[in-house]
Amino acid sequence: MKPTFVYLAQNTRKDPQWGRDSRSMLEISLDKLYENYNHKFRQSIIIFHEGDFTLEDQRELSKGRPEITFHEIEFKIPDFLDKSKVPDVWVSSAGKAYGEWGLGHRHMCRFYTIQIFDLLSELGYDWVCRFDDDSILHSPIEYDLFEYMESHNLEYGYRVDSQEPYRLTEGFSEALHNYIEKFAVNPTFFDEHVWTPSLKNTLCNYYHQLLALRWPLKKNNLRIAGTYDNWGYFNNFFISKMAFWKSDPVQHFLHFFDQMGASHILHWNDLILQSAAVQIFMDKKKVHKFEDWTYEHATIRHGKLEYGGIWRGKQDEQADAVKAFEQQYGRAIFDADKTY
Ligand SMILES: Nc1nc2c(ncn2[C@@H]2O[C@H](COP(=O)(O)OP(=O)(O)OP(=O)(O)O)[C@@H](O)[C@H]2O)c(=O)[nH]1
Ligand SMILES: [Mg+2]
Known part of the structure; x- marks a missing residue:
């Protein structure tokens, strides 16, 4: 096996999308990954960046840990897209008040939707595990994550469900339905992610549709028959076998959506594309939810928890980090109305 952890990072104290101290967050995330896992397993960690980490920065972050390497990449709008259709800032039809997404964020989405698999495969890796600068492993993992996946015949692992x-x-x-029909795909378990609303849901839909005339976010509560339920994997942590992503059907799917401008024009992010690819092409038995260790991925703005949070692992008896986090910010939230 040739596995690697990956980060995509930015050397800034105030990132353009969220205004966060990415540099310090990266340091904390790496230190926690070592404390709770990698001091024991010493597996490769590649930090992809856009050239903003000098050799001195790289030395400071590596702290003599030789498994950490830096790999420079260049982000640009793909040549095949009509640039006039790529906005500098993407805003949903609900309006600016509900979030704005810059180009950097959408480059990141494309990176994790498609580019990462080409890059790692060229570098010879066969397994990948993603952490973001705001992903924190808070309790020890005593087994080799990649080995665990391989020996249990698993191909995609995640920690938290999200919608x-x-x-x-x-x-x-x-677009998903069109793709499935056009290319006569026989999905593995995508059907489980398509709403078949009960009578109660149908009545609720009328109610939410009415409310949406005044409050557009109420559309999030609709369960329209046949619509993708948008439930997937909170992929700021995921672990997966490269062979799945490089297989012909999955590559065809990823490229088809990429050619449409999924990331840059349509704002279909890496989370939904990755989740849908798994639900359409992977045998459900190969998908694994880790629940034994504590994981944090929290969007905190102006000192308040906006989205995400911390999830206590079943093996984490002390759960000190969970207690401290919940005391300060409260429980993890997945309120779709609040996701910016
Ligand atoms: N080099 C580079 N890295 C980026 C850029 N945008 C995001 N990243 C990194 O990509 C990872 C994911 O970005 P986040 O901003 O956390 O994206 P997100 O998880 O969708 O957003 P939240 O849920 O609010 O955290 C982080 O490690 C970021 O530092 C970018 O424009 N350039
Ligand atoms: Mg994040």
């Missing part, structure tokens, strides 16, 4: 709000994925459900 994307519909206002951020307009047209995605239709």
Whole structure:
């Protein structure tokens, strides 16, 4: 096996999308990954960046840990897209008040949707595990994560389920259905992610549709028959076998959506595309939810928890980090209305 952890990082104290201290967050995330896992397993960690980490920065972050390497990449709008259709800032039809997404963020989405698999495969890696600068492993993992996946015949692992709000994925459900029909794909368990609303849901839909006339975010509560349910994997942590992503059907799917401008024009992010690819092409038995260790991925702005949070691992008896986090910010939230 040739596995690697990956980060995509920016050497800034105030990132353009969220205004966060990415540099310090990266340091904390790496230190926690070592404390709770990598001091024992010493597996490769590649930090992809856009050239903003000098050799001195790289030395400071590596702290003599030789498994950490830096790999420079260049982000640009793909040549095949009509640039006039790529906005500098993407805003949903709900309006600016509900979030704005810059180019950097959308480059990141494309990176994790498609580019990462080409890059790692060229570098000879066969397994990948993603951490973001705001992903924190808070309790020890005593086993080799990659070995665990391989020996249990698993190909995709995640820690937290999540549902994307519909206002951020307009047209995605239709596009998935069109793709499946056009290329006569026989999905593995995608059908489980398509709403078949009960009578109660149907009545609720009328109610939410009415409310949406005044409050557009209420659209997030609709369960329209046949629509993709937008439930997937909170992929700021994921672990996966490269062979799945480089297989012909999955590559065809990823490229088809990439050619449409999924990341840059449509704002269909890496989370929904990755989740849908798994649900359409992977045998469900190969998908694994880790629940034994504590994980944090929290969007905190102006000192308040906006989205995400911390998830206590079943093996984490002390759960000190969970207590401290919940005391300060409260429990993890997945309120689609609040996702910016
Ligand atoms: N080099 C580079 N890295 C980026 C850029 N945008 C995001 N990243 C990194 O990509 C990872 C994911 O970005 P986040 O901003 O956390 O994206 P997100 O998880 O969708 O957003 P939140 O849920 O609010 O955290 C982080 O490690 C970021 O530092 C970018 O423009 N350039
Ligand atoms: Mg994040």
